[in-house]
Amino acid sequence: MNFEFTEEQQMIRQAARDYAERELVKDVLERDEKAEIPWKHIKALKELGFFGMMVAPEWGGGGMDTLSYVLSLEEFSKHDSATAVILSVHNSLVSWGVEKYGTQEQKEKYLRVLATGEKIGAFLLSEPEAGSDATHQRTTGEDKGDHFLINGTKNWITNAECADIYIVVVQTHPEKKHHGINALIVDKNTPGISLAPHEDKMGMRSSDTHSVMFSDVKVPKENRIGDDGFGFKFAMKALEGGRIGIAAQALGIAAGAMERAIQYSKERKAFGKFIHDHQAIAFKLADMGVKLEAARNLTYKAAWLKDNGLSYGTMSAMAKLFAADSAMEITTEAVQVYGGYGYVKEYHVERLMREAKLTQIYEGTSEIQKIVISRALLKD
Amino acid sequence: MKILVCISNVPDTTTKIRFTDNDTKFDAAGVQWIINPWDELALTRALELKEGSGGAIEKISVINVGSKDTEPTLRKALAIGADDAIRIDAEPQDAYFVASQLAEYLKANPFDIMLCGIDSSDYNGSLVGGMLSELLDLPSVSSVSKINMDGENIILNREIDGGSETLETTVPFVAIVQKGIALEPRIPSMRGIMMARKKPLEVKPAVETEALTEFAGFELPPPKAKCKMVDAENVNELVELLHNEAKVI
Known part of the structure; x- marks a missing residue:
């Protein structure tokens, strides 16, 4: 190794x-x-x-x-x-x-x-009633011969405003259920696309998130990705890699909180000594450090598997699950290390805590990751 | 016109400094090496000049005297934008040794403008630039905080006591640069990092030179004295501590 x-x-x-x-x-x-x-x-x-x-x-x-x-x-x-x-x-x-x-x-x-980077991309999969369950897409892409006609609403779309190019997952053949789903490349400025207001989120606030509405949006047939009916598989494949990105993000949030907590524990005194000299804080830092390093190793391994052409879907789900959950725990503990200061925006750790929460939710909740992981473990 | 930027390979500025061999050698174990910050700013300015020269400056090269271990530092300079790199294959002994190696190379491969950082952040000798110009019998300008070009003329600004000085010169010359030469070092782009793989890094054998100095020993500065807080209301206690404990009044 x-x-x-x-x-x-x-x-x-x-x-x-x-x-x-x-x-x-x-x-x-x-x-x-x-x-x-x-x-x-x-x-x-x-x-x-x-x-x-x-x-x-x-x-x-x-x-x-x-x-x-x-x-x-x-x-x-x-x-x-x-x-x-x-x-x-x-x-x-x-x-x-x-x-x-x-x-x-x-x-x-x-x-x-x-x-x-001349154009930025967004990935439109989630819907008001199809978040974790991506098999039931309500947004339709009616086959009109030389084009698809998209109607419906996509939810929680990261980059909806700042992107220029959308990949939109739509139901083109409802009778075929998830085998009738396709992913289409759509220019954002196509007539019929409108954005709901920016979601007022708890964290990751400077990343724009919107609902996107499609009303008779014409997309040329040649913009379909892969063979007819490949859309669901495409979305799942894309998310396998996407999870590595979110794991890395969670890892960074956790590392940012950890570095700040260590620094603060060396500056702040209580009862006549630095707070890291109190076992209550020192042990907290030890627990945070172990979780961080384990999350780091899982995430790097998922990336390594992908780079080496090996199967990485299960590992990326493990990395995303563990890094996101660890980020939530580590940031919460970092706020605790800071005490009252941690609850104040100026010191960053409360923001990191708010940001960590989202990594447990988007691109597959922690619960969905457990479905992916357990299915892989129980296969055969 | 060609610009050469001399690069020192120095420990990251946050490195915890330790010594070995009875405090006569720097302990390089686990050290992260970087481009000397002044040299990195010099390189940044050189690139700005090239970009604004309309083709008059055709090449920026970087050079370092060091072992193979210093190549990542040179490749970083290539990633930032230097066109090629030269490594003189020798462990640097002292400033004279380094300046002599550089001078020998430059006698055979002349450049128009040679930039050196005012000092290296490890030994802070401030010697190589001056020695290099003497060995090459070229003019040098020290403490340069700005370099601009006006056709063939080069305009240099120096920070002097209580003001600044503007000089005009023509090539070739050595400039010893300091704060102000560029705002902040450039971050290499992904394209730059990718291109650095293919840019030439030439290794040249060292010439026979004897160092003029040797390190007799190193000593770390004394640890910082503890800070004692005195209540703002309690001026008497402060006076007493300054008088009896710190013995400064």
Whole structure:
């Protein structure tokens, strides 16, 4: 076994760390308060090549491996996971989906602009009545010969406003149930698409989340991804990789809280000594450290499996489940280490705690991950 | 026109410093190495000048005197945007040793502008730039905080006591740069990191040179004295502590 990073992976991690420490952290509190999309950072991260970083160079991407991507998301999320999730959806769901399953024409038209970040992607799967249960899609894509006609509503859509390219999962043949689902590439400016107001969320507030309504939206037939009826499988495949991104994000949130808690325990005194000299705090830090490292190892392993062409679906579910749950526990304990200060926005840990909660919910709740994992364990 | 940026490979500024061999050698175990911060800013400015030169500056090279272990630092410079890198294959002994190695290379491979950081963040000698210009018999300008180009003319600003000084010069010359030369170092882009794989990194053998100095021993600064808090109301206690304990008044 080799636990060493390559020189390139270290360089990418450092680049992400430098950007997060120099730039993201500067306005993160204000953006969180005002729920503002981080346009300035999106622009800078495009220029640095983090949008499309895993896309092959022949399509204009960075050609970096999944582990480098995980290290980047971890570093960004230590300071601002809302910006990290914009990258996560763009890279692991949309760009990956088009690169892996798109036709040559779709790649020419969409992957090139996704790879450079010129256009941002969003993934539209959840519906008001189909969140965890993605087999029952109510949004329809009626087959009209040369095009599909989309009608319906998608919910909880990350990047709905800041994206230009949507991948929309629709029911094209209701009688075939989940075998009648297709994923379509849709330009956001197609007539008939409208956005509900920005959801006023508990955390990740500067990542935009909306419901998206489709009313007689015409999408050319050639925008379907894969063969007819591939949509459900496509969505599940995309989410397998997406979970690695969310695990990395949860890991970063946890690491950010851990680093801050350690630092604070070395500065704050109570009863005449530093609080880390009290066993109550020292043991808390030990428990947090173990969970963090275990989450890190699961997440890196899922990335490693993907990079080595091995099956990674179960491991990515394990990583996402454990990293998200650990992030929730570690951030809650970090607030406790800070005491009253932890409950105040200025010290960041309460924000990290709010952000951690979402990692247990989106791209498959912790409960859904347990279904995925247990099914895999019980197979055969 | 060609610019050369001299790069020192130094421990990360947050490194916990330890010594071995009876406190005569720096303990490099577990140390994270980085581009010397002044050199990184010099490289950033060199790249800005190249980008704004309309093709007049055709190449930015970086050079380092060091063992193979320093190559990641040079590759980072390539990822940031340098066009090629040269490593003189020798363990640096002292400033004269390094300056001599650089000078030998530069006699055979001349550059128009040579940039050195004002000091390296490890030994803080502030010697290599000055020595290099002397060994090459070239003019040098120290404490440079700004470099701009106006056609063939180069305009340099120096921070001096109570003000600043503006100088005009022509190439070739050595500039020893400091704070202000660039706002902040560039973060390498994914494309830059990818391109760095393919950019040339030439390894040159060292020339015979003897170091002029050797390290007799290192000593860590004394640990910070403990901070004692005195209530703002209690001025008498403060005076007494300053007088009897700190013995400063």
